[in-house]
Amino acid sequence: MTEAARPVPGSIDETMEMLTGADYVADRALATVLFLSLRMQRPLFLEGEAGVGKTEIAKVLASGLGRRLIRLQCYEGLDVSSAVYEWNYAAQMIEIRMEEAVGEVDRRDMERNVFSEKYLIRRPVLDALTGTAGAAPIFLIDELDRTDEAFEAFLLEILSDFQVTVPELGTIKAEEPPIVIITSNRTREIHDALKRRCLYHWVDYPDAGRELEIVRRKVPHANSRLSAEVVGFIQKLREVDLFKAPGVAETIDWASALTELDKVALDPETVSDTIGVLLKYQDDIARIQQGEGRRLLKEVKAELAAAE
Amino acid sequence: MTVDASQNLPESVAHSDGRIADNIVYFARALRKAGIRVGPASVKDAIEAVLAAGIGSREDFYWTLHAVLVTRHEDHATFDEAFRLFWKSRELIEKMIAMFSPVAPDNREKQKLRAAESRVAQAMFEGHEKNQPAREVPEVEIDARFTVSGKEVLHGKDFAQMSADEIADAKRAIAELQLPFDTVRTRRFRPDTRGRIDPRAMMRSASRTGGQLILPKFRSTREISPPIVVLADISGSMSQYTRIFLHFLHALTEKRRHVHTFVFGTRLTNLTRQMRHRDPDAALADCSATVQDWSGGTRIGDALHEFNRLWSRRVLGQGAVVLLITDGLERDDVAGLSEEMARLRRSCRRLIWLNPLLRFDGFEARARGVKAMLPHVDEFRAVHNLEALADLCASLDRRTSVDVDPRRWLESGKAAAA
Secondary structure, X not given: OOOOOOOOOOOHHHHHHHHHHOOOOOOHHHHHHHHHHHHOOOOEEEEOOOOOOHXXXXXXXXXXXXXXXXXXXXXXXXOHHHHOEEEOHHHHHHHHHHHHHHOOOOHHHHHHHHOOHHHEEEOHHXXXXXXXOOOOOEEEEEOHHHOOHHHHHHHHHHHHHOEEEEOOOEEEEOOOOOEEEEEEOOOOOOOHHXXXXXXXXXXXXXXXXXXXXXXXXXXXXXXXXXXXXXXXXXXXXXXXXXXXXOOXXXXXXXXXXXXXXXXXXXXXXXXXXXXXXXXXXXXXXXXXXXXHHHHHHHHHHHHHHHHO | OOHHHHHOOOHHHHHOOOHHHHHHHHHHHXXXXXXXXXXXXXXXXXXHHHHHHOOOOHHHHHHHHHHHHOOOHHHHHHXXXXXXXXXXXXXXXXXXXXXXXXXXXXXXXXXXXXXXXXXXXXXXOOOOHHHOOXXXXXXXXXXXXXXXXXXXXXXXXXXXXXXXXXHHHHHHHHHHOOOOOOOEEEEEEEEEEEEEEOHHHHHHHHHHOOOOOOOOOEEEXXXXXXXXXXXXXXXXXXXXXXXXXHHHHHHHHHHOOOEEEEEEOOOEEEOOOHHHOOOHHHHHHHHHHHOOEOOOOOOHHHHHHHHHHHHHHHHOOOOOEEEEEOOOOOOOOOOOHHHHHHHHHHHOOEEEEEEHHHHOOOOOOOOHHHHHHHHHOOXXXXXXXXXXXXXXXXXXXXXXXXXOOHHHHHHHHHHHHO
């Protein structure tokens, strides 16, 4: 990254400014918890429904602070060799054969040569521990709930000491601990021991005002009336008892989709045609298409007309 | 600290230096009594956090404490209520009086109780209740708030204690039990001479001899048992089996890696945490206190709907097996039951229905609820004789050669109708 690393913000207001500057519309609660996690050097644990902007926080933080973003996408069966480090076995074998071919092999030398940093493949966790003072990277552990408890237990060690022991090399410790952001979609409960080491924040759906601001920033060329209707409709939709309510990501997608279609206002046909952008479950779609969508739209229009 | 900001804050914080730490400790203690798990380490963190953030507006102070003291989304409401009560600036004096004097009654007009209010208030004014006048709102009315229909009858339940023999029998039966689809392959490895090549282990052992000797090492994928999610019916028609089920679930929770327990009658209750008690009697007493609809009506459709919406995504990950224990006798109309069953089946690895009604030989899939549910289960298992836990285990064991295909029952039902 070319831009220089900037120091962490000194107050909640500065944190808020930094987020706004990077086009992330945050509420005061999020700014507070983010500021605390930066100041107290504690990992930030973000939980919330899919598509409310959890991962985005890490990205915004990286660009706002001019730091490198290291992302560890969790999945079932994630193990040390793909998360922390791995030796380059093929190259090591060649090294051994070469030394043998030369003859005169000193055992200690060989060990040192074979297990040197040259043959160490760094994976995200080890990578995150290489930050220099004042420029610690952002370490995003995404969707932790997808991996199993064994990995979670391993993380406990990393998150409390910020060091990794490679048996053949010794202990690698971070000069400055990385800024850790952990996200979870809550498909499984994360153990209390891990949560205890973090600051916890539940990322909720934004209110209408904030969501409108998000749409305004993310889809700048959208018609203002259309944006207001889109946000109003989605806010109403979240109150309906759906299997999966649309997230902020869906709002942005829908607003850009409608703008691409040159719409300036919502009408029942458009809603019905583009509902697939918002709802991803057949039951939910059927329900909204059966007239409930029409009713919600009517309400939104009436409310907007009353507000004018 | 600005003058402006201090007006928003409780007097104890604004005007007396050094008292803030004490107040946070008291606040944490109140939270703990209200049921949020707050350890000493998080109290220390909370004080550090407040010092780091500085004391600004009330909102900042709120979120600062929230960040450190709340670790579960469910606790948010409790925290909110506790914060409102504890850090109340204007009524602080009254609160102090209420806490320390035995006579000052709380005369403020009672509004509708907020979520967690009674629990928090109880935690804060503990020890003073006996001095307070009798509550104007009787407990019954608070309960009435939850009532969904006139049909719902709330019952307590007292379980006979488990004898030592019974416990030993239960443990043995569970240990021998092999559920169908009991293992899933993970992507982790274990050393295995009949497995595939393991380069990491080879390098490590080779380095022991300085590369002189590179011996082959092998590994294979490890298999674990998947999470089990139990949905047990505790309605009136099932009441004679409830005790056996709960004992079974307790033993299972102790034995297995991941067991989530839910019971339903007219509402759905999560008993996973209660089941973690080591002692079966204590666990059952805890369950009995938590569940309010023992032996009432059944609303299978509603219960499944609630489970699907609120819990399925949280507990059905990682190839969970769902064990549904019910007689399938739905009181309400069966509309929606079929859809909910279909969704449940789609979100889990295997759906096993255990039906105690099958002990009657003439059972046919005639009841509307049974007809709606049967097409959506992977296995339909019978309990012919449910007197002891061993019977239950026997009926669930994959080695017992019974015909578990649900279609058999559907077809026989059709034939009988024709």
